[in-house]
């Protein structure tokens with residue numbers, strides 16, 4: 001019993017660490033999960049291709065949750081364990097939602113291995129991954145904003161306290177990403193500092209719920225760079241040319257969206273910085289079985 005799925009990374013419109021409400025958009029960069037289930041094994045073990053020391057508890061917990069929910073159901077094989085292997089183009093702990101992509105790909109791959117992808121809505125698949133992320137402590141709010149964008153594609157606005165989807169829209173943007181070489185784990189973010197900028201986060205939420213995602217994103221970027229101690233210079237370099245530019249999640253990556261030529265110009269500035277730049281697009285299909 002084998003299943004495979006791939007889930008897109010995402011960038012931030014509104015970081016949910018200030019108010020519990022967040023917004024994110026899927027981008028055309030992927031994490032693939034391959035799950036093999038067994039009726040003989042009693043445990044689930046995970047592996048991340050190219051990262052032997054990576055923390056695999058999130059993807060293992062995702063497989064366990066799906067097995068618990070569907071593994072022994074009427075007409076389903078009584079699976080009790082298995083393996084999960086992820087391969088990822090998404091840099092880990094860089095603000096590009098590697099955790100949401102890994103969880104979504106794993107949940108869907110496990111359901112696919114059970115031939116049970118029609119037993120859950122895609123929103124609920126994302127919620128299962130969020131539950132697993134909360135369990136293993138890789139998130140502050142659960143990050144249903146990021147999980148829903150990666151699962152459904154497009155841009156989403158969510159309430160991460162109730163795991164409700166407040167809005168979803170399909171967008172077609174060019175996207176520039178700058179990823180510095182450092183990592184920044186969400187679980188280590190200074191949440192108290194983020195809560196202090198709640199009035200700005202509420203303004204960003206209003207803009208996003210009005211569909212003004214790109215301006216929302218820039219306000220988010222300036223506010224969260226200030227709260228989390230990131231340099232605002234990458235934003236200033238892009239702000240006059242692009243439609244939106246922000247720190248993504250808790251950093252250290254930045255994303256900009258807008259006209260492709262403008263993004264190419266901003267890329268020249270960002271290429272001077274350490275790390276990698278990537279010119280890509282938004283993604284609207286979300287997580288898919290392979």
Ligand SMILES: Nc1ncnc2c1ncn2[C@@H]1O[C@H](COP(=O)(O)OP(=O)(O)O)[C@@H](O)[C@H]1O
Nearest residue numbers: 055086088093094095096097098099102185186
């Ligand atoms: N490809 C992957 N396979 C398994 N787990 C992953 C993978 N990518 C990320 N994770 C999990 O997500 C954690 C990083 O999450 P987080 O700090 O929120 O970063 P990000 O902003 O990239 O989502 C990792 O420590 C690991 O537990």
Ligand SMILES: O=C(O)C1=C[C@@H](OP(=O)(O)O)[C@@H](O)[C@H](O)C1
Nearest residue numbers: 016022095139140141186249250
């Ligand atoms: O852990 C969390 O609850 C969150 C982490 C942040 O994302 P990253 O994981 O990309 O830093 C943030 O953007 C998101 O709204 C909520």
